[in-house]
Amino acid sequence: MQIPYNEELRPDTGLYNAKLGIWIFLASEIMLFGGLFSAYIMLRVGAPVWPPLGTAQLNIPMATFNTVVLITSSVTMVMAWASLKMNNFGKFKMYMGLTLLFSAMFLVVKYFEYSAKLSHGFTPAHDTFLAIYYTMTGLHVIHIIGGMIVNGYLWMPGSKMWESNPVRFTNRIEVAGLYWHFVDLVWIFLFPSLYLL
Amino acid sequence: MSHDDIQHHVKTYIKVFMALMFFTLLTVYASYVDFDLAPELKAGAIFVGLFIATVKGTLVATQFMHLNNEKKIIYWVLGLTIVFFTVCLSIPVLWDSNLVGDTNFEQSPPKIEGGHH
Numbered sequence: 001m002q003i004p005y006n007e008e009l010r011p012d013t014g015l016y017n018a019k020l021g022i023w024i025f026l027a028s029e030i031m032l033f034g035g036l037f038s039a040y041i042m043l044r045v046g047a048p049v050w051p052p053l054g055t056a057q058l059n060i061p062m063a064t065f066n067t068v069v070l071i072t073s074s075v076t077m078v079m080a081w082a083s084l085k086m087n088n089f090g091k092f093k094m095y096m097g098l099t100l101l102f103s104a105m106f107l108v109v110k111y112f113e114y115s116a117k118l119s120h121g122f123t124p125a126h127d128t129f130l131a132i133y134y135t136m137t138g139l140h141v142i143h144i145i146g147g148m149i150v151n152g153y154l155w156m157p158g159s160k161m162w163e164s165n166p167v168r169f170t171n172r173i174e175v176a177g178l179y180w181h182f183v184d185l186v187w188i189f190l191f192p193s194l195y196l197l
Numbered sequence: 198m199s200h201d202d203i204q205h206h207v208k209t210y211i212k213v214f215m216a217l218m219f220f221t222l223l224t225v226y227a228s229y230v231d232f233d234l235a236p237e238l239k240a241g242a243i244f245v246g247l248f249i250a251t252v253k254g255t256l257v258a259t260q261f262m263h264l265n266n267e268k269k270i271i272y273w274v275l276g277l278t279i280v281f282f283t284v285c286l287s288i289p290v291l292w293d294s295n296l297v298g299d300t301n302f303e304q305s306p307p308k309i310e311g312g313h314h
Contacts, residue, residue, distance in 0.1 A: 014268045035285060072214070079210065192249070196227075197228065
């Protein structure tokens with residue numbers, strides 16, 4: 001069965017179906033992370049001392065580097081989409097490859113950050129600050145991994161669609177890009193909330 | 198969208214990228230500045246930090262996610278989400294008037310300034 005409105009726009013919404021779908025999904029993601037930000041505020045205002053005494057020192061230079069990396073990956077992602085819009089498949093491959101590279105860099109830095117904490121006994125059970133830190137950044141890391149799986153598929157095997165159906169493939173990249181920018185957006189708020197304030 | 202339109206967008210993406218880098222460094226710098234409005238709450242630092250984050254978030258949402266020029270139904274979906282998010286965020290903040298974190302329910306312990314982590 002042919003799924004309708006993959007390429008052409010629905011007359012009632014003015015969008016192809018996947019675009020409306022991803023925005024509804026992102027709305028649910030706002031509520032998911034919103035709930036955690038809400039929990040963070042509750043823990044923070046309820047604590048006599050914040051961060052709790054004796055908790056781990058978070059690594060600001062590492063987190064700043066990761067912020068730069070993730071923002072750069074967001075730019076390469078949007079450039080990958082723009083390359084397809086300009087019928088330049090070679091540039092798409094390059095930008096999407098860079099997006100994946102920056103995503104992997106983010107995860108490597110996060111691995112070193114987590115392992116440094118855990119090796120000193122700073123587990124999520126140590127205190128409320130670390131509990132919410134691991135929950136929020138861990139959920140964000142899961143989103144990064146999810147995005148990498150989708151982007152990796154679209155970069156390699158999924159890119160064959162460009163030959164058979166370029167409009168639909170470009171739409172797929174746009175949808176994957178919207179998700180990726182959202183993941184970047186979440187980090188933009190996580191970074192000052194957890195590391196700087 | 199024409200080829201020229203996309204090329205115009207690409208120029209905007211580069212400008213936004215540079216602005217995001219600048220604001221990232223500004224956020225880090227601002228976290229070391231003592232705004233001293235309400236030291237026990239770090240109110241000045243929180244306001245400045247979240248204000249810069251909001252500016253960055255707005256740039257990503259409007260330029261990279263193209264929310265500056267989107268269909269009405271998407272604004273409706275997001276508008277509804279913001280309403281629910283605000284409710285979700287407000288309940289615990291308003292709930293602060295209860296005694297979460299207090300050990301003595303009659304007398305609240307004083308807030309103590311925590312170290313920079």
